[in-house]
Amino acid sequence: MATIRPASLTPFKxxxxxxxxxxxxxxxxxxxxxxLGERLYARExxxxxxxxxxxxxxxxGAEAGLVAASGMAAFGTLILLLLSQGDELVVHKTxxxxxxxxxxxxxxxFGIKVVAVDLSKASxxxxxxxxxxxxxxxxxxxxxxxxxxDIAAIAERAHARDVKVAVDSTFASPALQRPLEHGAxxxxxxxxxxxxxxxxALGGAILGDAKTHPRGHATGSxxxxxGCRTAAALMx
Ligand SMILES: Cc1ncc(COP(=O)(O)O)c(C=O)c1O
Numbered sequence: 001m002a003t004i005r006p007a008s009l010t011p012f013k014x015x016x017x018x019x020x021x022x023x024x025x026x027x028x029x030x031x032x033x034x035x036l037g038e039r040l041y042a043r044e045x046x047x048x049x050x051x052x053x054x055x056x057x058x059x060x061g062a063e064a065g066l067v068a069a070s071g072m073a074a075f076g077t078l079i080l081l082l083l084s085q086g087d088e089l090v091v092h093k094t095x096x097x098x099x100x101x102x103x104x105x106x107x108x109x110f111g112i113k114v115v116a117v118d119l120s121k122a123s124x125x126x127x128x129x130x131x132x133x134x135x136x137x138x139x140x141x142x143x144x145x146x147x148x149x150d151i152a153a154i155a156e157r158a159h160a161r162d163v164k165v166a167v168d169s170t171f172a173s174p175a176l177q178r179p180l181e182h183g184a185x186x187x188x189x190x191x192x193x194x195x196x197x198x199x200x201a202l203g204g205a206i207l208g209d210a211k212t213h214p215r216g217h218a219t220g221s222x223x224x225x226x227g228c229r230t231a232a233a234l235m236x
Contacts, residue, residue: 014235016048016231017228019228020041021040042225046231048232049231052235053205056191057207059178060174060180061180062208064207065206065207067226068203068206069202071168072098072204074205075099076222081222082166084134085111086112087134088112088114088133089113089133089135089137090116090129091115091116091138095139095142095143096139096143096170097143103116119136122153125154129157129158129161134163135163135165136154136166139170140167140169141172151167155183155184156183164185167184167187168188169188169189171194180208186206186207187206188205188206189205190203191203196233198236201233
């Protein structure tokens with residue numbers, strides 16, 4: 001009978017790194033790694049969540065990815081890291097209820113003006129964008145009625161005014177729509193929905209080009225990190 005040698009087996013599931021932090025040979029080695037800007041803590045770096053980030057980036061054709069504890073954590077991270085006091089955010093008038101609550105009630109408290117318009121006509125952007133506009137954000141398909149917005153037409157008008165575009169593509173999933181290919185700068189997902197597919201985990205993701213993507217200080221400073229067990233479940 002043939003012998004199965006474990007060393008020759010390729011694990012079907014990615015390994016789960018159950019660490020909150022990492023060990024070093026010495027205090028000096030730890031300090032040297034810190035000085036090089038290495039991420040030394042699981043909120044900043046975990047190999048399992050990184051595998052999920054790379055897989056999602058591949059699916060969306062993105063250069064960089066960041067996963068978060070939920071779709072709302074991903075949206076909050078996006079806002080906190082891309083916008084500042086005095087900036088303006090243009091959104092489509094219809095959004096998922098909690099996202100709408102956040103842009104109506106929370107975002108303005110930080111001195112960010114939110115301008116809601118009907119983006120089913122991309123030309124409505126012309127009057128909505130000002131010199132202070134930094135980001136246009138919308139879902140497509142739109143929750144709850146699955147209306148479809150024209151990513152390319154919106155991105156073309158926004159870019160003509162030097163404004164970035166972020167699309168919540170949760171309801172399509174990358175199987176049906178890849179917003180970056182239509183000109184969006186960032187795509188976000190509630191992984192809780194179709195990307196998980198089993199109804200047993202919360203998660204979120206921000207994916208985009210390396211320059212626009214808020215990867216740099218995101219997990220460290222905002223903190224809505226996705227747990228490694230959930231990352232593994234999302235890849236299951
Ligand atoms: C389009 C859309 N975006 C974001 C979210 C928020 O995602 P989560 O529930 O993972 O926080 C939802 C949730 O239903 C949604 O439908």
